[in-house]
Amino acid sequence: MQHRGEIIRKVVLDSGYSITKLAERLAVSRRTVYNYFENPKVPMDTILEIGKIIGYDFRKDIKDLKGFGSGIQNTEDAEGAYSVTYWKDRYYQLLEEHKELLSEIARKKTKPRRRGNK
DSSP, X not given: OXXXXXXXXXXXXXXXXXXXXHHHHHTSXXXXXXXXXXXXXXOHHHHHHHHHHHTOOGXXXXXXXXXXXXSSSSOBOTTSSBOHHHHHHHHHHHHHHHHHHHHHHHHHHHSOOOOOOO
C-alpha cells in the first residue's frame, strides 16, 4: 500500500510551496499539514485539495485517485459546490486568456493590409 503522506510531502517540498501558505489555504494549522505528511491514509478529498492549491495532479502518483476525474479541476467540497479557491483560480486563468486574445486581436488590427496589384 502506498504511503500517501510521504507522496504528498515529496511533491509539496519539491514544488517549493510554503507549508505556512498551504496551511492557510487549507484553513488548517501547520501542524495538521505535517500530520498529513505522516499519515499513510490521507483522505482523497484532502489530497485533491492540496493538488489543486499547488497545481499538481496526484493521480499519476497515487493509484487510488485514478478514477477521480481530472484531480485538479473536478474537486468538490462537502456541499457539492466547487471551492472558492477553485473559482478564484479559474477566474484569473480566464482573465489571462482574455487578455491574450485581446492582444492577438490588437496585433491583427495594426498589421498593414496588402492589397492586390491592379
